[in-house]
Amino acid sequence: MMLPKFLLLLALLCGTAAWADEMANPIHAQLVPKRYTTLSAEIAGRLERLTVQEGARFKEGQTLASIDCALQRSLIDEARATLSAAEKTRSVQKRLVQLNSGGVLEAEVAAAEAEKARAKLNSSQIVVSKCTLLAPFSGRVVEQKVREHQYVQAGQALLDILDDSALEVEFILPSQALAVLRVGEQFQVNVGETGKHYLARIVRIGAKVDSVSHTIKVVGELHNPSLELIAGMSGLVTLVPPKSDHAIKTVEP
Incomplete structure (x- = not known):
């Protein structure tokens, strides 16, 4: 009876050791907005006016586009x-x-x-x-897909928008990390575009392990995100598995 338990413990230790070796390498991460969507025309007609352009900011409830009605x-x-x-x-x-x-x-x-x-x-x-397209939240225009005076069909995409008031950090970890990974743990991400470190914490862990790559998606939230950060920036996260407890230690990449 003792042999199976010993083998199980040995397997767990080997798995943790292998994960530790892999975690010693920086993990690629990307900054993503909490909310983003594509706004489409609800009725067909001539696009009479676009009030915003790519990169422009807007407020919730602001008119973004209007169709000739x-x-x-x-x-x-x-x-x-x-x-x-x-x-x-x-x-x-x-x-x-x-x-x-x-x-x-x-x-x-x-x-x-x-x-x-x-x-x-x-x-x-x-x-x-439905002739007037209102902003569902405050944010910025990512892409303008049509031009003024263009005839659009119902359901045709007009604008891609995002809410950049709160950015998240997405990265992929080996599924072995689930043994010690915890929501709320803090870490740092080194953003390549700025060359700076930013504090973040894990807010969500994926609900499913990828059966092919044996990986899991992890999402972190930045503490007091700087205005210099924008969605799409990438960086490196380094996590070190615990030695004696179930807390993720933080080290700078």
């Missing part, structure tokens, strides 16, 4: 007129019923027509609201 706005006017007429008809039919001069069925039909007209107005207003 003259036709859709005219449909709102038509829907309002139809609703006004339907409301008057309903009012007349209701009064006739009160005076015993009209049928209940006619009054109910008039009421239904009024509700139908109101729904049509609401629908037209929703369509027009």
Whole structure:
């Protein structure tokens, strides 16, 4: 019974030693934004205006683009007129019923027509609201995919944007690191573009080990990120496995 336990312990020690040798080498990492997305047109039409260009900053709720919606706005006017007429008809039919001069069925039909007209107005207003593209968060424009006055289709990509207020550090570790890796552990990353070290901590560990490479993705968060850092920069992270506990030691690359 003692032999299997000894072999298991020996295997674990060998695995940790192999991981320690691999961790002695710097680990490549990349800075990525917490939030980034591609904004697309929700309706087809001529791109009337783009208010931002590549690299520009914007605020949450700011108008980034607008599509020519003259036709859709005219449909709102038509829907309002139809609703006004339907409301008057309903009012007349209701009064006739009160005076015993009209049928209940006619009054109910008039009421239904009024509700139908109101729904049509609401629908037209929703369509027009999609003519303006608003920023879902504050950030910067990564790429402008279209030009003003260009005709765009519904679903066509217009802008790539990101939130650079908080950057994360992504890197890949051997799956053996899961034995000692802990969320909250601090480390330093040496960013190549600036030549400086920055303090960070592990905030997430991947949910799945890659079955081919036997690696796991690790995500760290920078403490008080400097304004000189931008998404896409890369650097080196060096982690040293523990000797007697389960804490990751930090060393500079």
